[in-house]
Amino acid sequence: MLHVFALSIILLGTILLLFSLGPVNHIYKTDNNAGWRVLRALVLFFIAGYLGVSYYFFLQSSLNAADVMVSTIMFAGACFVALVVRFSLSSLNKLEQSAAAERSNALHDSLTGLPNRKFLMDCLQEHIDARRYFSLLILDLNRFKQINDALGHYVGDLLLIRVGQKLKQALPSDIQLFRLGGDEFAIVSTKDESAHTRHIVDIIHHSLETTFEIEDYELSVSASIGVTHFPENGQSIGVLLQQGDLAMYASKKHSNLYTEYDESLESGAAEKVHIAAQLKEAISLEKFELWYQPIIDLSTNSIHGAEALLRWPQADGSYIAPDKFIKVAEQSALINRITEWVMQRVSEDIESFSGSGLELCIHINLSVKDLQDPMIVSKVRKVLTKHAMKDHKLMLEVTESAMMTDIAQVKNTMQQISEAGLVFSIDDFGTGYSSLALLRDLPVGQIKIDRSFIRNIANSNADLAIVKSTIYLAQNLGCNIVAEGVEDAETANLLTDLGCDFVQGYYYSKPQRRDDFVYFVQQYDQQSAVLLVK
Numbered sequence: 045m046l047h048v049f050a051l052s053i054i055l056l057g058t059i060l061l062l063f064s065l066g067p068v069n070h071i072y073k074t075d076n077n078a079g080w081r082v083l084r085a086l087v088l089f090f091i092a093g094y095l096g097v098s099y100y101f102f103l104q105s106s107l108n109a110a111d112v113m114v115s116t117i118m119f120a121g122a123c124f125v126a127l128v129v130r131f132s133l134s135s136l137n138k139l140e141q142s143a144a145a146e147r148s149n150a151l152h153d154s155l156t157g158l159p160n161r162k163f164l165m166d167c168l169q170e171h172i173d174a175r176r177y178f179s180l181l182i183l184d185l186n187r188f189k190q191i192n193d194a195l196g197h198y199v200g201d202l203l204l205i206r207v208g209q210k211l212k213q214a215l216p217s218d219i220q221l222f223r224l225g226g227d228e229f230a231i232v233s234t235k236d237e238s239a240h241t242r243h244i245v246d247i248i249h250h251s252l253e254t255t256f257e258i259e260d261y262e263l264s265v266s267a268s269i270g271v272t273h274f275p276e277n278g279q280s281i282g283v284l285l286q287q288g289d290l291a292m293y294a295s296k297k298h299s300n301l302y303t304e305y306d307e308s309l310e311s312g313a314a315e316k317v318h319i320a321a322q323l324k325e326a327i328s329l330e331k332f333e334l335w336y337q338p339i340i341d342l343s344t345n346s347i348h349g350a351e352a353l354l355r356w357p358q359a360d361g362s363y364i365a366p367d368k369f370i371k372v373a374e375q376s377a378l379i380n381r382i383t384e385w386v387m388q389r390v391s392e393d394i395e396s397f398s399g400s401g402l403e404l405c406i407h408i409n410l411s412v413k414d415l416q417d418p419m420i421v422s423k424v425r426k427v428l429t430k431h432a433m434k435d436h437k438l439m440l441e442v443t444e445s446a447m448m449t450d451i452a453q454v455k456n457t458m459q460q461i462s463e464a465g466l467v468f469s470i471d472d473f474g475t476g477y478s479s480l481a482l483l484r485d486l487p488v489g490q491i492k493i494d495r496s497f498i499r500n501i502a503n504s505n506a507d508l509a510i511v512k513s514t515i516y517l518a519q520n521l522g523c524n525i526v527a528e529g530v531e532d533a534e535t536a537n538l539l540t541d542l543g544c545d546f547v548q549g550y551y552y553s554k555p556q557r558r559d560d561f562v563y564f565v566q567q568y569d570q571q572s573a574v575l576l577v578k
């Protein structure tokens with residue numbers, strides 16, 4: 045009986061050891077640690093030993109208590125080895141799972157769950173290494189920033205999640221969708237057919253056509269898409285991403301369904317880089333000039349003031365137009381330094397105008413970046429106190445879209461500035477996302493109707509109707525009104541009849557250098573007599 049018992053548990057121990065060999069091998073392969081190799085050799089050695097002892101017991105006619113004790117200890121040893129190996133395997137599996145989850149987190153965007161920029165880089169590198177054709181589409185949502193700013197980041201985040209889901213569902217499964225950050229997505233397709241790109245673009249636009257119901261809002265979004273291809277256009281990830289961005293910006297600018305990258309897009313970008321580099325130097329060396337364009341008071345036909353307009357002279361005598369360099373400056377903090385310089389120069393000029401007996405109201409253009417500048421209020425206050433100016437001599441022009449970028453913050457800034465005594469004018473009125481709520485909620489004292497509406501009022505009933513109702517609206521809101529871009533007498537007379545307060549335009553004068561402007565104002569009394577009888 046003792047014989048059978050001892051033999052059975054040793055054989056059972058041998059079986060346990062045999063079963064441990066599999067997991068030990070697996071762990072060794074995964075962990076590649078020499079310790080596990082030693083353990084495997086030991087297990088094999090034990091198995092041989094256990095078999096030897098079994099054979100020895102088998103040959104004995106009887107076993108004593110010590111033999112039974114030995115076989116029990118051997119069985120316990122085998123159990124111990126089997127348990128240690130099993131537990132080690134299960135902890136290793138858990139570690140592997142959490143490492144895999146971490147790898148996946150590092151490659152996925154936490155908000156939308158979509159593959160992220162890092163994943164895109166890995167994927168593009170894999171295609172490039174394999175010399176496999178692919179199209180890269182960069183997609184940016186239009187006006188997302190406005191939604192985010194106006195309705196809050198919570199709604200903005202929900203919208204991004206929904207857009208991500210919608211696009212993922214709509215795109216075929218062999219096409220990969222990534223979120224690059226913010227409202228930017230990327231799509232990679234390895235199908236080498238030009239019709240295929242168009243097909244993907246159609247899917248994207250089609251899937252964004254429906255409105256997204258988020259909280260209590262019905263939101264609609266659209267996308268600008270830029271496309272580039274490997275290997276035709278670029279050979280490296282950095283170049284291809286840049287090309288996709290350039291094409292996407294071109295698509296946004298021209299409101300195209302999509303833009304294919306081509307070299308002609310580069311010239312604009314190269315020019316921008318060149319301008320940005322030159323701008324820094326121009327600001328440090330104060331190479332700008334301020335020109336003044338008169339603003340006429342229609343009720344008295346006298347010069348009420350002027351708009352200060354930047355000019356950037358070049359060595360060859362030409363000028364770079366503000367339309368070109370202001371946008372570049374707005375892409376960095378350079379614009380804030382420019383505005384500071386303009387405010388300083390304007391306040392000095394106002395003093396010098398006063399010295400010549402001219403009490404003029406000067407308009408300064410503020411950029412969206414100025415309204416976001418946390419120092420703007422103190423900068424304005426500093427200029428006002430330093431030059432002890434009377435408040436009504438300085439007016440700040442801001443476009444509607446600049447006001448729309450972060451309404452709560454802009455409102456606060458505008459209120460503080462207007463409490464300091466300055467008046468705001470809404471520039472290019474009618475061209476942005478005009479909102480009557482803006483007029484009601486923001487401290488605005490003047491509306492400047494954009495010249496695109498003024499140009500044709502003598503011939504277009506629609507433009508005339510818009511101008512008439514804008515004047516009516518302004519009057520009822522207690523704002524005064526300026527019409528810009530007045531180029532002929534007929535338009536000027538029509539605006540006088542409509543009750544417009546001020547006019548500005550080439551008919552009266554183009555922007556002029558400061559000294560020419562002073563001379564123009566001093567001479568204007570005689571000219572005004574002529575204008576009045578026109």
Ligand code: C2E
Nearest residue numbers: 353354366367370386409410411529530531548549550551
């Ligand atoms: P804006 O604020 O709408 O300025 C009026 C622009 O219209 C000026 O162009 C002016 O020369 C032009 N203009 C005036 N009257 C007429 C007219 O009768 N017919 C036509 N066709 N055009 C007329 P400019 O000086 O080239 O300025 C362009 C834009 O650059 C300005 O548009 C403004 O947005 C920006 N800008 C100019 N100076 C500054 C500045 O100091 N700071 C900032 N942030 N922006 C500025």
Ligand code: CA
Nearest residue numbers: 351409441471
């Ligand atoms: Ca302006």
Ligand code: CA
Nearest residue numbers: 471472492528
């Ligand atoms: Ca304007």
